[in-house]
Amino acid sequence: MAISSKNAKPAPKSTLTAVELEAQVRAQLAASNPDALRPLLNGAHPADIAEMMDRLGHADRHQVFSLLPPALGAKVLDEMSIEPTRQVLDQLSDADAARLLELLPMDEVGEIVTEDVPHRRQALLALLSPGKAQAVNALLAYPPKSAGRMMTEKFATANPEMTVTETLAHLRQVHPDVETLTDIYVVNHEEQLVGVVSLREVVVAAPDQPLAALMNTHLVTVAPETGREEVARLVSHYDYLALPVVTPDRRVLGIVPVDDVIDTLVAEGTEDILRFGGMEGGPAIDQPYFTVPVPLVIRKRVGWLLLLFLAETLTGTVLRSFEGELAKVVALSFFIPLLIGTGGNTGAQTVSTLIRGLALGEIQMRDIWRVIQRELLSGLLLGLLLGAVAFVRSLMWGTTTELALVVALSILAICTWANTIGALIPLIAHRFKIDPAVVSAPLITTLVDATGLAIYLLIAKLILHI
Numbered sequence: 061m062a063i064s065s066k067n068a069k070p071a072p073k074s075t076l077t078a079v080e081l082e083a084q085v086r087a088q089l090a091a092s093n094p095d096a097l098r099p100l101l102n103g104a105h106p107a108d109i110a111e112m113m114d115r116l117g118h119a120d121r122h123q124v125f126s127l128l129p130p131a132l133g134a135k136v137l138d139e140m141s142i143e144p145t146r147q148v149l150d151q152l153s154d155a156d157a158a159r160l161l162e163l164l165p166m167d168e169v170g171e172i173v174t175e176d177v178p179h180r181r182q183a184l185l186a187l188l189s190p191g192k193a194q195a196v197n198a199l200l201a202y203p204p205k206s207a208g209r210m211m212t213e214k215f216a217t218a219n220p221e222m223t224v225t226e227t228l229a230h231l232r233q234v235h236p237d238v239e240t241l242t243d244i245y246v247v248n249h250e251e252q253l254v255g256v257v258s259l260r261e262v263v264v265a266a267p268d269q270p271l272a273a274l275m276n277t278h279l280v281t282v283a284p285e286t287g288r289e290e291v292a293r294l295v296s297h298y299d300y301l302a303l304p305v306v307t308p309d310r311r312v313l314g315i316v317p318v319d320d321v322i323d324t325l326v327a328e329g330t331e332d333i334l335r336f337g338g339m340e341g342g343p344a345i346d347q348p349y350f351t352v353p354v355p356l357v358i359r360k361r362v363g364w365l366l367l368l369f370l371a372e373t374l375t376g377t378v379l380r381s382f383e384g385e386l387a388k389v390v391a392l393s394f395f396i397p398l399l400i401g402t403g404g405n406t407g408a409q410t411v412s413t414l415i416r417g418l419a420l421g422e423i424q425m426r427d428i429w430r431v432i433q434r435e436l437l438s439g440l441l442l443g444l445l446l447g448a449v450a451f452v453r454s455l456m457w458g459t460t461t462e463l464a465l466v467v468a469l470s471i472l473a474i475c476t477w478a479n480t481i482g483a484l485i486p487l488i489a490h491r492f493k494i495d496p497a498v499v500s501a502p503l504i505t506t507l508v509d510a511t512g513l514a515i516y517l518l519i520a521k522l523i524l525h526i
Contacts, residue, residue: 078108085112089120097127106132110139113148114351122151134163137172141351145176154180158187165212165239166195167320174200207291208284210324211305211314214239217247220254220272224265231259240317242301246275252310253279281306284313288324293421295321374510375400382517385526391459392520395467396513402446403474403512407504410435410482415496418486425491431483439479443472466523470516477515478508 076084081104088096101109101124109128113121113136125148128136137145137160149157149172157177161169161184169192173181185193195213202208216238218227227244244262246255255275265274281304282291295303295318302315379386386392414431417423423431447468454464485503486496520526 076104076108078111081108082112082115085116085124086120089123094123094127097124101127102129102132106135107139109136110141114141114144118147121148130160131163134160138164138168142176143351143353145172149177149180154183154187158184162188162192165214166192166199167210167212167314169196170199170209174204202284205288206284207282207286207288207303207305207316208313210288210291210316210320211284212239212317212320213314215245215302215304215312215315216241216243217245217312218271220246220248220270220275222271223267224262224269224271224274225267227262227271240302240315244271245304245312245315246271247312251312253281253304253306253312254310255279256304279304281310282316283308289328289419291316292321292324292328374506375513378510378513378517381514382521385517385521388526389463389520389524391463392466392517394457395454395470396516398450399467399470399474399516400509400512402471403478403508404505406439406442406475407478407482407508410438410479411486411496411504414483414486418490418496423487425487428487431487432480435479435483436476439476440472442479443475446475447471462523463520466516466520469523470512470519473515473519474508474512477511478504481507481511 081100084100085097088094088100109124109132113124116124121144125133125136137148140148152160157180161172164172169188173184173196177184185196188196199208199211216231216234218230222230231238231241231244241259244257244259245253246257248254255271255277256279257271257275261274262271280294280298280300282294284305284307286305291303294300295316301318303321304315305313307313414423450471451464451468454467455461459467482504489496
């Protein structure tokens with residue numbers, strides 16, 4: 061795609077939703093009417109265009125993208141999912157792709173060249189302006205999923221001696237180069253961060269008042285190596301719209317805007333949900349449904365499924381061990397799905413609660429005994445309630461009182477056990493620096509199925525004397 065140096069004349073912003081935009085674009089593509097697409101695309105929001113592009117086929121996506129002016133194309137490129145972005149960039153020459161990347165902030169360029177087109181990373185960076193390439197290379201030196209990878213260099217700074225009038229004049233000059241203008245970061249002559257002041261405070265202050273009198277010196281900052289989850293926690297805790305990233309000597313490297321934090325929270329939440337379901341996460345799989353290739357889905361799912369398949373043979377081993385007892389009292393088998401299902405659901409609820417508490421910092425390793433006591437008590441109470449219901453329900457099915465008692469006591473024991481195990485597994489995983497979401501759900505399913513069945517049949521053997 062040839063990229064011109066002039067942007068198209070801006071059209072009035074469209075009120076179409078992404079779904080409506082997709083319908084109209086598909087209609088114009090079917091009618092082979094690209095001229096009608098230009099004003100439609102120019103008036104749409106980049107995020108809506110990107111959502112629509114994710115759903116188009118490869119050929120249609122390339123045709124639509126070729127109609128976008130460079131400034132809009134760059135914004136759409138940044139909003140698109142990994143696989144569509146890779147396909148679009150693969151259709152462009154290195155020079156055309158670099159011209160698009162030149163229009164984006166350094167953090168967005170870094171994300172694209174590392175996740176979308178890593179095979180062209182060096183070639184594209186070589187074609188960027190020296191300043192941009194240097195900034196992106198410096199950013200890529202930081203660990204993945206860190207504040208350094210998320211930060212942008214486009215932020216507003218000022219000196220503490222500047223008055224309100226001087227500050228506003230300064231902001232008018234730097235405005236085109238600033239990504240967010242909610243806060244002004246006050247730095248001294250050594251470029252060290254000494255305070256921060258909101259734009260609102262500057263606007264309402266007296267014209268001759270210096271920034272030193274307005275700025276907040278109680279600063280919350282992060283190092284570039286800080287993990288993105290910790291950045292998100294700090295932004296949420298303090299209700300900031302951006303967080304400065306500083307060196308040990310307090311020199312400002314960049315800021316992490318709240319929109320990037322929101323993207324982080326969505327990505328982390330998606331990754332945890334996938335792992336909780338026994339799927340391997342990652343940037344290529346945490347994407348819109350239709351953009352992930354089927355072979356990649358299979359590759360990400362089959363590992364855990366094979367592991368769980370083999371682990372579930374423990375349940376068969378338990379059943380074979382009690383084959384004689386089941387043959388004597390066939391009615392015992394009627395309650396197996398009920399018991400292991402109840403245990404699995406109880407454990408899953410506990411695991412979900414613990415993972416959330418660990419993620420939000422509400423639970424620490426020093427709280428392990430408090431957590432176990434709390435979940436043990438909860439399991440006992442839940443077991444008593446569900447056991448009473450199970451006892452009555454068993455009698456309604458026409459079973460003997462002894463068998464109904466076996467079911468009730470098994471429910472009590474399994475709920476208590478599942479709650480305790482459901483609390484221990486996330487805490488142990490967290491202690492050994494393993495993501496609790498990766499192992500908790502699969503282990504709970506396997507352990508509760510096998511051990512719950514063993515508990516049930518052992519209680520039956522004791523009470524029914526079989």
